[in-house]
Amino acid sequence: METKTVITALAALAQESRLAIFRHLVQVGPEGSAASKIGEALDIAPSSLSFHMKELSHAGLVTSHQEGRFVIYAANYTAMNDVLGFLTENCCGGNVCSPVTACCEPATTTE
Numbered sequence: 122m123e124t125k126t127v128i129t130a131l132a133a134l135a136q137e138s139r140l141a142i143f144r145h146l147v148q149v150g151p152e153g154s155a156a157s158k159i160g161e162a163l164d165i166a167p168s169s170l171s172f173h174m175k176e177l178s179h180a181g182l183v184t185s186h187q188e189g190r191f192v193i194y195a196a197n198y199t200a201m202n203d204v205l206g207f208l209t210e211n212c213c214g215g216n217v218c219s220p221v222t223a224c225c226e227p228a229t230t231t232e
Contacts, residue, residue, distance in 0.1 A: 122203045126181070130204050133180035138165055139173045143182055146196040153184075153195030 134140050141163050146154065154162075160170045174194060177183040181200045185192050 122207045127204055127207050130180045130182055130200065133176050133182055136173070136176075138163070138169065139177055142170070142173055143177060143196060146183060146194060147198075147201070149195075151195060151198065153193045155188075155191040155193055157191070159194065 134143060142159060142165070145159060145162060156167070156170060156174065159165070159174075160167055165173070174183065174185070178185060182197055183194050184197050185194045187193075
């Protein structure tokens with residue numbers, strides 16, 4: 122992972138509402154959640170939520186897709202794991218000090 126990409130991701134998370142949104146989506150799991158449900162759970166107005174989702178999406182931390190009239194957002198676990206890996210790759214002087222396992226790797230589907 123490139124340093125610039127990590128900086129963009131960390132900058133997106135360096136705001137209270139965006140960090141709360143991302144943590145909520147991680148907790149929800151790979152199936153994600155409708156924007157309206159995210160706003161209700163975190164008490165964030167739709168206009169603010171839209172702005173924050175745009176920032177998280179731009180940073181590559183969330184994905185979205187349309188389901189009927191709803192936009193479903195999900196944490197991008199690959200990006201999250203890449204950031205964590207980048208932050209820990211030189212841990213303990215380059216020696217592995219604890220196993221780092223990927224969290225919630227998305228299932229691969231064939232279409």
